[in-house]
Amino acid sequence: MKKGGEVTIGLPLGPKKTIFTPKEEDEIEAYLKYMEERLFGLTTIELRRLAYQLAVKNGKAHNFNTDKKMAGVDWLKGFLKRHQNLSIRKPEATSAARAMGFNKVAVSKFYQLLGYIYDKFELTPDKIYNCDETGISVVSKTKSKILAIKGRKQMGSLSSAERGQTITVEICFNAAGIYMPPLMIFPRQRMKPELLDRAPPGTIAVCNPRGWITSEIFLTWFKNFIKFSGATPTNHILLLLDGHVSHTQNLESD
Template sequence: MVRSYKKKTKRGEWSTISMKTAIDKVLSKEMGYRKAASEYGVPQTTLERYVKKMKEDGEVTIGVPLGPKKPIFTTKEEDEIVAYLKHMEERLFGLTTLDLRRLAYQLAVRNGKAHNFNTDKQMAGVDWLKGFLRRHPDLSIRKPEATSAARAMGFNKVAVSKFYQLLGEIYDKHKLTPDKIYNCDETGISVVSKTKSKILAMKGRKQVGSLSSADRGQTITVEICFNAAGTYMPPLMIFPRQRMKPELLDHAPPGTEGVCNARGWITTEIFLTWFKKFIRFSGATPTNHVLLLLDGHVSHTQNLEVIDLARKMELLYFAFHLTAHIKCSQQMLHL
């Protein structure tokens, strides 16, 4: 099926006003069919048909019947569907494209709408979906991130407002510039790729394979930190092994350092080592205030050595974890 049809002729490209004027000229015998059609740029056969119907019925409805099919749902009904999609997405229960197509079919059947949806699969077609998204550019197809129930419950208006209130007070009090505001977080990288790119294969083959590792793979934790001005601190990579090997850092970004841990996770000891390097990198001193934003992980918020070191250097250490509970977002230590 042609999904984006482009007209190749000028058929139907006449105005209703021109057709009405041409009909009046023919009925008043001021012009013939050929002259009126040429004068007002309307098709002669269509003009003859309208004039004949006007003589028989006394009135005629002039319109151009050509063009795309009318939408199955009205503008108001589609706006209600859009509102429902946004409502569900905000509550972390977003609908997939298949869910939307099934919902459209159910709504069409329940409201007695004339449709050409697939009655066997009981869902709207891909063409309807593309047209729906084209009519509502504020919607997009996105890949969601996994969010636990505890995080979802903690992420509320009160917690967010309190966080930004505390953050704003720090900004105003110390007059921090973008190069003095840092954020750090950990991310996990698997050594075994979980996704496969599409490949070219012989047409008709029932199964297409790609060689991959049979192992589950190990996860390497990477500590990343940068400031609001776009300056990145060299990352710290935590490998799940007992002894460090220089070969593990081959082709890593300049300045990258590696440490080892049995599980490849960040610990209080590893974070303390990283924190000392951060102080040197950021140039934090009792007279040069630096703000560090980090989450409420135990290695950050329950690390007394890190807190003591931050107090000694008078570093603004702002631990927050809005998605867990508001108490953590209040752990601001004026150090």
């Protein structure tokens, strides 16, 4: 409205309404502490992505960035201000973080936690699983010798791909030596049945343009793992895995 030739803009009085309730933010704080205690601490970027996922999943009205699918820096600053007992540090490169994490204190903490879980749930070898991804190249690195004309400096042989393509495989087995059928991620858009010719029985195949594992693909594998291992709220199964984002930043699998 105008008063005496000046333009005034009405602004809401009082503090700005937060996206999450105090109880919900306390649950986020508890989750951050839980993950840090288990050596899977979240970075600031991962926390902002988690906030966006929570807001969308719970139908919260928000002004988060829908293109980047993460909360803004302002929300992060406000959250940290409301939870001053948290100390979220600047994220480091994966290789540096792993190198710094491999020390006597961190390793001792890991084995203390592992021993506690073993004793609490009285786990036997058939209930202790380990999983990880490995990459398989479709182009062999070593080739058999071939016959060629004497004096020729350079020789070549046909290959399925000049630079090579990598197929990611999710491998899992328990301490009793029982292997779960693998999951194979092919670097392509659409699946072809013949890609699984001579694959181990029960092999699961999915496609990803880059051939990498994602949170969605890991969730597909994880649901099959629950069926394979027979895990239930009363039949406790321990799954050991690294802190890759596809493993730890998935609301449904958490």
